[in-house]
Amino acid sequence: MLLDRYIVLEGIHEDPNNVETLDKTTQKTYGPLNKSKADELAQKLIQKNVDNFYHRAWVIKEANNQENICEECKTEDKSVMQNLIMYGFKICKSCNISKLIFPV
Ligand SMILES: [Zn+2]
Incomplete structure (x- = not known):
């Protein structure tokens, strides 16, 4: 279903609470995936990089086609x-x- 598409972003942030400060040179994009796959992947990426305070992974909804x-x-x-x-x-x-x- 087209509405059920999410992408996952990961990378190093200047401010890890603000997705907009993501350093584009470190950015990786995954997807589109469905919600549970995207959440699962984001969790994995966060856990893998748990020692890096500036690393974050985000699930972003791809609204529609x-x-x-x-x-x-x-x-x-x-x-x-x-x-x-x-x-x-x-x-x-x-x-x-x-x-x-x-x-x-
Ligand atoms: Zn074009």
């Missing part, structure tokens, strides 16, 4: 959600690259 539609080319792609998290744009990998090369 619309989240994967690129605003530029209207193509559905997994990278759209990742770019939304990383850059705040609903944009696919190839549009993101062309935007970086040819800024509007």
